[in-house]
Amino acid sequence: MVKPTSETGLSGPEGGAEQESTRERILDIAMELFTEQGYEKTSLRQIAERLGFSKAAIYYHFASKDEILLALHMRLHEFGRGALSTVDLGDLRSGAWLELLNGLVEQILRHRSLFVLHERNRAALEQLHRQGHDAEHEDLDILFRQVLANPALSARERVRLACTFGAVMGPLVLSGEVFADIPTDQLGALVREAAHDLLLPVAPV
């Protein structure tokens, strides 16, 4: 079983305005359909149809349907790594939270569709995690739940953090396209402002 590109799901920035590889075209279509209909309701036949070739052809590029979802998941991992690694998870008191959240806002604005995909296919993605996906678990979800369970924090602090996380998700991934008319920059600024207001009483500057 020969694979044309790497298995990470991200062929990396080879630079230039290259033509999209078939593998990536599959991923793009899959992302669209998985988001609209959900992972399980989307069949490989449907994906292949949109691409103009037959179902079986997909198996040249991916060993299974799960691997398509996994590849999409890895795309997000890639970006998440950058935002998370800049923050020292030790000192999550003080203003480090804001920094983390601001980084999150930026990432979401850049790769919004990926985040929406994840939000709408949580069940399927969690099962991927259980089954294997032995890769490191630096998932956003998992990270946040760890922080929220931190016994060193007060109940108020924990809840506030969860609220702030939600406040970011609300307009950016839970609200569909209602904010399409607002320029990205402005949207980001407004969300950051809200996050700031929420964290103020907990982590005073």
Place this chain on the structure above:
Amino acid sequence: MVKPTSETGLSGPEGGAEQESTRERILDIAMELFTEQGYEKTSLRQIAERLGFSKAAIYYHFASKDEILLALHMRLHEFGRGALSTVDLGDLRSGAWLELLNGLVEQILRHRSLFVLHERNRAALEQLHRQGHDAEHEDLDILFRQVLANPALSARERVRLACTFGAVMGPLVLSGEVFADIPTDQLGALVREAAHDLLLPVAPV
């Protein structure tokens, strides 16, 4: 095809500590499995197995798998109606928002598992809506998106509202069981407080 109970999915409060009807036992198990694994990944066989009888028996109580999900959806509708009808959607400026959000917090705290079910099966539920479910559409989601799209509101107000909605969802339905150690009353108070802080600059008292 004779049905033992009403078709609304809610047999209503007949009072007392009655034994749960089979129909409701099915719904309870379904809710659990749909939440854990997602709607599509859950088979009728699986539901029947847990109840100790066979797959086909379910068809005595529900005409299709979709109807099980629909019945669960109607359970939420029932509760939502109360919270929404108290608020005049006309004056969604001023403090009416807070009132609406506070009602929402209360409902979520009471029927949390139902909200989680909905959050984790959005795709499937949206398809239900498209296909039929001709019943009135007083859905929370739909209502909120209407409000968020209201052109009479400023961008800041709209985004703030979405943030507040998210801030409520964050700790209450998106965070799993991390807050199980915090008493319900305290949790509600903390969330309401956060919602208040978020809406302050937009809808001063």
Place this chain on the structure above:
DNA sequence: GTCTATATAGGGATAGAC
């Protein structure tokens, strides 16, 4: 790299016995 054809399994749904 994409095709056809096919194997195989599982799920939803129906009929009818008890």
Place this chain on the structure above:
DNA sequence: GTCTATCCCTATATAGAC
């Protein structure tokens, strides 16, 4: 009200031709 048996369809996945 629950069961057995069965139908039918769709989906994933494989084998092998071109």
